[in-house]
Amino acid sequence: MVEKSIVKRAEELRDQLNKYSYEYYVKDSPSVEDFVYDSLYQELVDIENKHPELVTEDSPTQRVGGRVLEGFEKVVHDVPLYSLNDVFNKEDIIAFDKRVQKALGQQVSYTCELKIDGLSVSLRYENGKLVQGATRGDGTVGEDITENLKTVRSIPLSLKKSITIEARGECYMPKKSFVRLNQDREEKGQDVFANPRNAAAGSLRQLDSKITAKRNLSTFLYSVADTASLKSSSQFDALQELEDLGFQTNQERKLCHSIDEVWDYIEEFQEKRGDLSYEIDGVVIKVNNFKQQENLGYTVKAPRWAIAYKFPPEEAQT
């Protein structure tokens, strides 16, 4: 039987280290120096080595697994991950707004979000603990990449509330990490990745999660499988709710009350995209109110209540 003081100390260290990791990787505002984190981490590793029965699923020491997988298990998404219809000009945005207004016959607000050029993933939590992470796959069947997603420091191993929820979002490689990775690969005579999206996909497809852990991936979560699992009744509020649960969300989101405001947002980020620390390939426009989304429903492959405005491709990577 392990002494109560050691059990308590292990719990304290876990909570403190997870809090520091959240501040550093999700809020980008660390409250302690790296050496403080490292010494507390080492103290927890020492306790867990002496008392393996104290190791918990959400211990920060469990982010980088030991074993190399033979392959990835299939995962069936109970709620499919839909795809979006793409539009490429202002006329199509206006046509979308007209269709939505006609179908609803009432005022509509839109949530605009940046379309992150990464890999769509689904994160399942039971009683607030991460139990599974999967790729989108074809929207219905994906691959279980839990071991790899656990190494992504901005993905919380436990939520701030012990709820059962399936969050969805994009896993991406920041531009700076992409440049550094390709320099490193070039020095080693390895093939370089064409773009950050391919680098993120290649990093998440590793059978050895120790490699994934070194690729400095990050995430932006933007939806849930079942909106009934949230308190929010709109997309804009749901993003804040996801953030309050401990997820990383993209701060450039905007609630627009007219299609003109939507177009201003699109023009703003067509300008700004080069200055962002991550790649985007457009803007996702969603009817904000969940009841209105439900009324509009889906076509065979995509929601009627959302579209993706695609930017023209950026000039080739220099």
Ligand SMILES: NC(=O)c1cc2c(N)ncc(C(N)=O)c2s1
């Ligand atoms: N295929 C999809 O449904 C989406 C894809 C993406 C993406 N790549 N980035 C951001 C969002 C978002 N904020 O909704 C979506 S939604």
